[in-house]
Every structure is written in C-alpha cells, then in structure tokens.
Amino acid sequence: MSPATNLIDPTLIPARGGPPHELFDAWREDDPVHWNPPTDDYESPMPGASMTRGFWVLTRYQDVVDVSRNQAMFSSHEGGPIIWDLEPQQLAMQRANIMGMEPANHMAVKKLVMPTFAPGELAAFHPEIDRVARSIVDSVAGKGECEFVFDVASRLPVYTFCKLLGVPDRLRETVFKLGNLAADTENPARADRANPGPLSLLEIARELAEEKKAKPDDSMMSRLVHAEVDGQRLDDMNIGMFFVTLSIAGHETTRGTAVHFVRLMNEHPDQYELLRGDVDKHLPNAIEEVLRFSPPVVKFRRTAMADTEIGGQQIARGDKIYLSYPAANRDPDMFPDPHRFDITRGNANRHLAFGSGPHFCLGARLARYQLAALLKEIVTRIPDIRPDGELEMLRSIWFNAVIRMPVAFTPET
Numbered sequence: 220m221s222p223a224t225n226l227i228d229p230t231l232i233p234a235r236g237g238p239p240h241e242l243f244d245a246w247r248e249d250d251p252v253h254w255n256p257p258t259d260d261y262e263s264p265m266p267g268a269s270m271t272r273g274f275w276v277l278t279r280y281q282d283v284v285d286v287s288r289n290q291a292m293f294s295s296h297e298g299g300p301i302i303w304d305l306e307p308q309q310l311a312m313q314r315a316n317i318m319g320m321e322p323a324n325h326m327a328v329k330k331l332v333m334p335t336f337a338p339g340e341l342a343a344f345h346p347e348i349d350r351v352a353r354s355i356v357d358s359v360a361g362k363g364e365c366e367f368v369f370d371v372a373s374r375l376p377v378y379t380f381c382k383l384l385g386v387p388d389r390l391r392e393t394v395f396k397l398g399n400l401a402a403d404t405e406n407p408a409r410a411d412r413a414n415p416g417p418l419s420l421l422e423i424a425r426e427l428a429e430e431k432k433a434k435p436d437d438s439m440m441s442r443l444v445h446a447e448v449d450g451q452r453l454d455d456m457n458i459g460m461f462f463v464t465l466s467i468a469g470h471e472t473t474r475g476t477a478v479h480f481v482r483l484m485n486e487h488p489d490q491y492e493l494l495r496g497d498v499d500k501h502l503p504n505a506i507e508e509v510l511r512f513s514p515p516v517v518k519f520r521r522t523a524m525a526d527t528e529i530g531g532q533q534i535a536r537g538d539k540i541y542l543s544y545p546a547a548n549r550d551p552d553m554f555p556d557p558h559r560f561d562i563t564r565g566n567a568n569r570h571l572a573f574g575s576g577p578h579f580c581l582g583a584r585l586a587r588y589q590l591a592a593l594l595k596e597i598v599t600r601i602p603d604i605r606p607d608g609e610l611e612m613l614r615s616i617w618f619n620a621v622i623r624m625p626v627a628f629t630p631e632t
C-alpha cells in the first residue's frame with residue numbers, strides 16, 4: 220500500500236473490502252501516533268467542510284482507550300466528533316448532538332435517556348424484539364434467496380429505534396430511508412444526494428416533538444421534550460440532533476454487524492461449524508468476536524485541549540486525533556494473534572467497537588440483544604446461508620459497511 224495513502228480517501232475501505240490493516244499494523248509497529256496530512260483531493264460530504272488540517276491517527280489499543288477516557292484533555296466538544304474541519308454552523312450542529320456536547324450537558328442528557336437503555340426497561344422490550352426477529356426471518360426463510368442487507372439486517376434496528384423514540388408506523392419507512400441517506404453522504408453517485416438526509420430527519424424530529432408536546436407518552440422522544448436540564452427545556456436542535464444520531468447510530472451499525480457476521484462465518488467455516496455445534500453457548504462471544512474483527516464504526520475524533528504528548532509524540536493544543544477502532548481491535552498487545560478470527564477468544568468482549576469512556580455507546584446492550592435475537596433465528600432456521608453474488612460496500616471513511624449482499628440458502632419448509 221502506498222505510503223501516501225490518506226484515510227480521508229472514501230474509496231479506501233470499499234476498494235480493499237474493509238479497513239487497511241496492513242497499513243495500521245505497520246504504523247502501530249513503527250509510527251503508532253501517525254500523522255495523516257491535510258488534503259484537498261477529496262470532497263467533503265458537508266458542503267463547506269474541508270481537510271485543511273491534518274490529524275494524528277492512533278492505532279494502539281491503550282492509546283485509543285486513554286484518549287477516549289480523558290475528555291478534559293481530548294474533547295469531543297471542541298471540534299466535534301467528526302474529522303472534517305467544519306464551518307461554524309456545522310460545528311454548532313455537531314455540538315448539539317449528544318456525541319459532541321460539552322461534558323456537563325452531556326452528562327445531563329445522558330441521564331435523561333439512560334433509563335431507556337438500562338437492563339430493566341430493555342428486558343421488558345425483549346419479547347417484542349424476539350417476535351420481530353422471528354417475523355423478519357419468516358418473511359425470507361421460504362424463498363431460498365434474498366438481499367440480506369435490506370431484506371433482513373436493517374429491519375430490526377430500524378423497528379427498534381423507531382419504537383424507542385415513539386416514531387409512528389406511518390413515518391417508519393421514511394425514517395429508514397433518510398437514515399440510510401445520511402450514512403451514505405460520501406457517495407457522489409447517489410441520485411438523491413441533493414436531498415440531505417440529516418436535514419429531513421431534523422424536520423421529522425420537529426414534527427414528532429410537537430406531537431409529543433401535545434400528547435406525552437412513555438417514549439424517549441416524549442421524555443426529551445418534557446425534560447428539563449438546569450431548569451431549562453432542551454432546545455429543538457438538541458432534540459433534533461439526538462433523533463438524527465439514533466437514526467444513523469442505531470441502525471447502520473447494528474445492521475452492519477449482522478452482515479459482517481454472515482460474511483465472516485462463511486469465510487471461516489470451521490468457526491461456523493463450532494458455533495452451530497452449540498449455538499446458545501457460542502453465539503454471544505461469536506458476536507463479540509465479529510465486533511472486534513470487523514467493527515462497523517471506523518473512527519471518531521477528539522481535539523487536544525492543551526499541548527500534550529501521546530506515546531512520546533508531541534501533540535499541540537487544537538490538534539485533531541483520529542481514534543481507529545479497527546486498528547485498536549487488532550493490537551497484538553491486547554489480542555494475541557489478532558488477525559485470527561476465533562469465536563472462543565477469551566477477551567473478545569474487550570474490543571473497542573462501542574468506543575470507551577464517557578461517550579461509550581449508549582445502545583451497546585440493545586445492539587447486543589438485537590444481534591443475538593436475529594442471528595439465532597438465522598443460524599438455526601437457514602443455517603446454510605451464504606453470499607451469492609457480488610458484495611457492494613459503502614463508500615465511506617466512517618463506516619465499514621456492506622450495502623448489498625445477495626444470499627442463498629436452502630428454503631425452510
């Protein structure tokens with residue numbers, strides 16, 4: 220791979236079918252805090268945003284953990300959680316998002332929504348998740364083939380976050396389409412690119428917020444609309460951006476993991492055989508190993524709040540830092556023989572696919588439950604499921620995602 224490879228190249232991940240591990244391994248060995256230079260070779264997904272400043276890429280597990288846990292020194296708020304250099308209005312939107320809030324507001328909003336993701340409330344939701352998982356597999360099992368990403372993998376996450384947020388059935392399909400669009404902004408070939416997903420999602424959020432103001436219910440959206448932080452209601456932008464975040468974060472990622480699971484089990488038939496020998500015993504750790512081996516989120520950003528040092532490298536105040544989850548997950552100091560896919564790996568669940576520290580994924584428990592429910596149905600009912608045709612990957616510097624995977628299997632009778 221060329222030493223000039225720039226992580227901002229949106230064709231990098233699709234062209235090689237996943238993150239550039241050869242490059243990450245080389246950097247981790249010789250240059251673990253690697254300087255990715257600025258570039259104007261690639262168009263930003265947000266008009267006006269640029270890559271006029273380069274950034275430091277962290278490839279070591281411990282560095283990613285240490286930086287993620289230290290918000291005072293490495294902020295998600297200062298420059299926002301995404302790597303582009305943003306215009307003031309774009310930065311304001313990112314800072315209104317839970318992932319980019321300043322620490323005090325972040326904690327307050329997190330407290331508001333945490334009960335929805337806590338074990339008690341989630342457990343009450345499990346029977347419904349199981350039922351929907353079953354009905355999704357019912358809808359394809361007799362056919363012998365389908366397009367796995369949209370016919371199967373995306374259905375459960377979309378249903379789930381719509382249910383949690385209180386999105387009425389009539390809007391579910393629209394939210395589903397707009398969430399896809401918002402994650403696919405780096406694809407210039409999209410005919411509908413002129414219709415930016417996040418803005419339309421904001422309009423839907425506004426409509427929904429008005430409904431919940433007039434008619435409160437026990438949904439998360441209703442809680443957000445009626446809650447007060449320091450005696451003040453959350454503003455429309457905070458509520459809207461939370462909705463946008465969940466439409467992307469709660470969907471693309473869980474869907475991507477289900478797709479990687481099927482793909483990886485086919486690439487590693489010995490591991491699949493082991494799993495099928497005792498599904499209940501092996502499935503939870505197999506999901507963790509899929510998340511370690513192929514994390515769907517490739518990176519988030521932090522900004523240094525003072526001159527400092529990471530692994531002996533001087534970092535200046537204001538420098539951008541790229542947390543590479545795929546690289547950290549293949550650090551041999553943490554995961555011996557890291558490029559081996561092993562569903563019995565003892566510490567697979569120490570992966571960083573869900574991040575670490577104060578911004579650790581709020582939906583991790585929910586994602587794990589959904590994945591287990593859906594994948595158990597698949598593995599037990601259509602066990603010989605296999606890719607059958609060309610895979611298409613998302614053009615993205617942010618997601619490691621397959622967007623088209625035709626599959627075939629023996630139809631269920």
Ligand code: HEM
Nearest residue numbers: 317318468469472473476519572573574578580581582586
């Ligand atoms: C396999 C599935 C998932 C993966 C790999 C994933 C990954 C991540 C990562 C890496 C972060 C950390 C961001 C940072 O440190 O800046 C994050 C945060 C977040 N995720 Fe997830 N996510 C998944 C599923 C979900 C689901 C199902 C939901 C909700 C329905 C969700 C909601 C969130 C929220 C709200 C945050 C922000 C938390 C905060 O800033 O405090 N995620 N996720």
